[in-house]
Amino acid sequence: MTTWMLRRLIQAAFVMLVMTVIVFIGVNVIGDPVEILISPEADQAERARAVAALGLDKPLWEQYWRFLSGALQGDLGRSFVFNEPALKLIAQRMPATLELAITAVLLSVILGIPLGLYAGLRPNSIGGRAIMGASILGFSLPTFWVGLMLIMVFAVQLGWLPSTGRGPTRELFGVQWSFLTWDGLRHMAMPALNLALGNIALVLRLTRAGVRENLPMDYVKFARAKGISPNRVVFVHVLKNILIPIVTVVGLEIGGLIAFAVVTESVFAWPGMGKLIIDSINVLDRPVIVAYLMMIVLLFVVINLIVDLLYTVLDPRVRLETKE
Amino acid sequence: MSDTTLEVQGLSTHFLTRAGVVRAVEDISFSVGRGRVLGLVGESGSGKSVTGFSVIGLVDPPGQIVRGKILFQGRDLTKLDERELQDLRGNRIAMIFQDPMMTLNPVLRIDTQMIETVLAHDNVSREEARQRSRDALGMVGIPSPDERLVSYPHQFSGGMRQRVAIAIALLHRPDLIIADEPTTALDVTIQAQILAEVQKLAREVGTALIWITHDLSVIAGLADDIAVMYAGRIVESGSVAEVLDRPMHPYTHGLIGSVPSRNARGTRLRQIPGMTPSMLNLGPGCAFRARCARADAACAADPPQSAPSAGRTLRCFHPQLEMTA
Numbered sequence: 015m016t017t018w019m020l021r022r023l024i025q026a027a028f029v030m031l032v033m034t035v036i037v038f039i040g041v042n043v044i045g046d047p048v049e050i051l052i053s054p055e056a057d058q059a060e061r062a063r064a065v066a067a068l069g070l071d072k073p074l075w076e077q078y079w080r081f082l083s084g085a086l087q088g089d090l091g092r093s094f095v096f097n098e099p100a101l102k103l104i105a106q107r108m109p110a111t112l113e114l115a116i117t118a119v120l121l122s123v124i125l126g127i128p129l130g131l132y133a134g135l136r137p138n139s140i141g142g143r144a145i146m147g148a149s150i151l152g153f154s155l156p157t158f159w160v161g162l163m164l165i166m167v168f169a170v171q172l173g174w175l176p177s178t179g180r181g182p183t184r185e186l187f188g189v190q191w192s193f194l195t196w197d198g199l200r201h202m203a204m205p206a207l208n209l210a211l212g213n214i215a216l217v218l219r220l221t222r223a224g225v226r227e228n229l230p231m232d233y234v235k236f237a238r239a240k241g242i243s244p245n246r247v248v249f250v251h252v253l254k255n256i257l258i259p260i261v262t263v264v265g266l267e268i269g270g271l272i273a274f275a276v277v278t279e280s281v282f283a284w285p286g287m288g289k290l291i292i293d294s295i296n297v298l299d300r301p302v303i304v305a306y307l308m309m310i311v312l313l314f315v316v317i318n319l320i321v322d323l324l325y326t327v328l329d330p331r332v333r334l335e336t337k338e
Numbered sequence: 339m340s341d342t343t344l345e346v347q348g349l350s351t352h353f354l355t356r357a358g359v360v361r362a363v364e365d366i367s368f369s370v371g372r373g374r375v376l377g378l379v380g381e382s383g384s385g386k387s388v389t390g391f392s393v394i395g396l397v398d399p400p401g402q403i404v405r406g407k408i409l410f411q412g413r414d415l416t417k418l419d420e421r422e423l424q425d426l427r428g429n430r431i432a433m434i435f436q437d438p439m440m441t442l443n444p445v446l447r448i449d450t451q452m453i454e455t456v457l458a459h460d461n462v463s464r465e466e467a468r469q470r471s472r473d474a475l476g477m478v479g480i481p482s483p484d485e486r487l488v489s490y491p492h493q494f495s496g497g498m499r500q501r502v503a504i505a506i507a508l509l510h511r512p513d514l515i516i517a518d519e520p521t522t523a524l525d526v527t528i529q530a531q532i533l534a535e536v537q538k539l540a541r542e543v544g545t546a547l548i549w550i551t552h553d554l555s556v557i558a559g560l561a562d563d564i565a566v567m568y569a570g571r572i573v574e575s576g577s578v579a580e581v582l583d584r585p586m587h588p589y590t591h592g593l594i595g596s597v598p599s600r601n602a603r604g605t606r607l608r609q610i611p612g613m614t615p616s617m618l619n620l621g622p623g624c625a626f627r628a629r630c631a632r633a634d635a636a637c638a639a640d641p642p643q644s645a646p647s648a649g650r651t652l653r654c655f656h657p658q659l660e661m662t663a
Contacts, residue, residue, distance in 0.1 A: 230398070232440035238396055239435075240455040240506060241428030250454075254445045329445055330490035 047298035091301030100305035111286030115271035122213035130221025152215030161281035224256025265321035343546035349406035377561030432507035438500035497528035569625035576650035586657035
């Protein structure tokens with residue numbers, strides 16, 4: 015177990031290192047921030063001063079080296095635009111995105127698994143077919159369009175929910191959260207649902223496929239032959255078997271939802287990381303882009319680690335060797 | 339209580355598929371007494387397993403019991419609702435499946451799978467349920483049952499898993515056990531051990547046993563009575579000694595003839611010519627006639643069930659009385 019953890023951590027560190035190279039070269043290719051940051055009227059001397067101040071006069075390998083040694087000390091550079099540490103900027107925006115993404119994941123599990131179970135157990139019923147039909151819409155409708163429609167219906171026509179923003183927040187563990195206030199929850203309802211829609215469909219279809227695959231198996235018939243209740247057969251015997259693929263997908267989706275909530279955050283003017291990264295790309299604020307991407311890589315690495323650990327809880331056959 | 343644990347009368351189980359009706363089991367009757375072992379023999383697809391699942395009420399759709407009675411201790415199981423069947427399953431009637439690698443849930447511990455079976459039918463404490471599970475494991479010859487209880491199925495060999503499945507079937511000391519080819523997937527030495535244990539249990543506890551198999555040598559050593567199935571019908575039945583020593587149906591002759599024996603070394607193994615017919619839209623007449631050397635025009639009609647001697651049944655117009663040596 016310890017060896018396994020150690021090996022995984024070394025792998026993770028290596029992935030992070032490779033990513034720094036890719037990201038650093040990548041942002042240097044997409045454009046010159048000097049053109050955007052410095053006013054067109056500036057003369058050559060002012061321009062040279064600004065370039066030197068940003069450290070952009072150095073050769074690329076030296077810039078990279080300075081970034082890397084800074085990163086090892088927890089400093090991912092200062093934003094060109096805000097002149098603040100990039101990490102601080104991201105940390106300020108992170109709670110908003112986190113609570114949105116986590117709510118979306120919870121929604122997709124709470125709605126997706128029961129609907130998928132129903133559709134799997136009654137594949138030929140009207141309800142089962144309706145769920146499967148609707149799930150195709152959940153997949154294929156573009157997020158921005160669904161977001162706009164939600165605003166149209168619930169904010170404009172019915173006036174039930176606020177259309178944009180985060181609403182009032184309350185502090186917990188030194189961070190501002192909006193799920194702690196009723197109005198904050200009302201603000202979160204639409205963007206969270208919007209973000210969750212595709213995932214509800216995904217979890218639902220996975221659950222249904224798992225149920226269809228597992229029901230004809232001998233162990234189900236044997237469980238029924240033991241005379242245990244149909245509920246126990248489904249919720250203990252079958253569900254535990256189909257949770258494995260669901261955990262994999264949900265784990266990866268958490269990362270995806272946090273990293274790429276950009277569209278939803280833009281539609282609902284949600285002040286999260288997604289909006290920050292879009293704004294930063296627009297002005298080529300390199301340190302923020304790099305810091306953001308590094309954060310996301312770290313996030314995926316951690317999530318994958320957690321998913322691997324969860325496997326061992328769910329499936330005894332992949333349980334890690336504790337002996338030796 | 340009467341001595342007959344199970345009496346099946348005129349049972350027909352059909353599968354109503356899109357391609358047509360599959361008469362998997364057609365008008366079969368048999369009975370099993372307390373402490374008796376009935377061997378249900380036939381080729382793959384002859385309807386043996388469907389018969390077993392019909393008795394325990396677990397025929398999967400589109401299959402359904404269309405006719406007949408299944409009298410278990412006098413109660414007709416075909417008239418019971420799902421809830422009443424659930425109370426009987428695992429409790430008074432237990433089943434053991436063919437493939438031990440597939441019957442236990444891979445992600446649940448053995449104790450979970452055993453204790454839930456105890457608690458499903460008896461209102462006892464978890465601790466007592468665990469105790470009973472442990473005793474059952476010990477009874478089927480699993481060493482150090484306490485440790486094994488907290489294991490997962492993949493930590494057992496195939497033979498051990500089948501013992502666990504048998505232990506689960508025995509938890510409530512059922513009146514009837516349906517064993518669907520339970521030793522087919524095991525190697526011979528383990529097969530012999532399990533057979534001996536099952537036989538002992540049937541004698542001691544008075545459990546009636548339906549042993550489904552295609553292996554005549556198993557039946558010869560284990561069963562009291564035998565019913566030979568072909569294409570969904572019981573073509574011949576009777577006591578093991580009678581049927582195996584003096585078979586009458588040409589199909590039974592064929593089955594016995596195709597068991598390899600030691601003294602026929604070097605000679606070609608005898609086989610029954612042809613294949614089992616497709617069960618889909620099987621027409622009238624003896625289903626075996628296409629493969630039967632004795633068939634003639636009369637066999638195009640359904641052979642009625644006759645009783646050539648006491649306790650024996652036969653469905654054949656042209657019984658073969660002499661042995662094919």
